[in-house]
Amino acid sequence: MSDFLRNSIATTNQHERTHTATVDTRYVRLPEDTKGWLLIKLSPSHTDAFICEYTKVTMVKSEGGRTYFKVADGLSSVGLTASLSDENAKRLLLKTPPSTAVATVKVKYGARKEEHSPFKGPLLQQWGTLNVGSQPITVTLNSRWTGEFTPIPAGVHRIMAPDYSHAESSTLGYRNTHPGRIKANDVWFPIELAGTKGNSTRYVHIGHLSEGCVTVHQIERWNDVYNFLISHRLPNTDGKYVALLEVTK
Template structure:
């Protein structure tokens, strides 16, 4: 990234034999994303377009410079942390801004409820055995499934407290796009939040099927839930908050 038109810091020498570091206004956040997926696709000089990365809303970046009508920046958090990526100058002006996430964790409380042996998924036109639970997040109340798959591999997460991590990458559209048949206004559905449990393969996400995840069944609430989660940060900067699971599932194997 040589020969950029500006950079984020410089020195000035107003006093002989001294130097003073001057920090420019270079910190930005992803303030706008694709509403459908919930992600912002950004360019890379090092990879073909098929391997370009996507950033979640409120992802923190540091502007580096402008060259060839492109604005380059360094990603400061998430899976792409440390990468030098770019947007066109016009898109940088549109999608990057100064609205920052709240520097405090948010708590999602889930309380186990009943086991429904014949829960109907309208979107899939299929019945599932759902271990249901009640979720509360910042005043939003909604229904979740804590497990749908009972093949011996997946099970409801035990009661306890777990970190909810930053979104990792856009999850396959086919997993959740089908729910628009039931709720056409479903948005941000490819954003999944990993739960720090085991190998971190469980998520807070929207849908009708849970493989030990905290799956939000209330489709119309997902947009607000997504915004509430992604707009907060934990103290270590690696997550958005905590998941507190209360009670016991009716079925756990």
């Protein structure tokens, strides 16, 4: 039996005998100056994939300078075997789990008024305040008023774990204009609207423009939002949900 298999205990019955197997569980942790995704190599296909911080993995073996593990929860590559170099596995797969206390972030509608965007010129923004703990953070809930997009409705929704890298949405500029201060710019958290199931295509994310999302307009506060959400998982959801989102007008 591999030395990795040693922490949590499971029992199976075979030929009327009870055998004990132990499973070593780890969680992805990333450095502060990171885009928020861990590059892994799937096995046996050798294709690249990405998993987010605090993803749960179960260790399999160390072989040929690489550490193999199974992705155990979340929204990406669940159930698949993957690997990292032994050095990176030791550094990035740690025993610290996310909090499973039920976390709630609150959004309160504010004024609907215009700002002059450095990117798009005059924009009518539906402003709001996002409260993470006791910290008020300015967000925009909609920037486009053609009828295709609307501000997020009042209610209690669920925030999901990150789904995939949103680097194509051109948020790298925020890292460039805030060097060393903004991380995980392409980590977006999907919102499951009350009464629906799964990703509504609305997200909690960094930015100055909103298409019905909860967009963290106060760029320098994005890290606070990211750190809070990524470090939580709603209990009994297999790592698919991180927090509740309470929206009021």
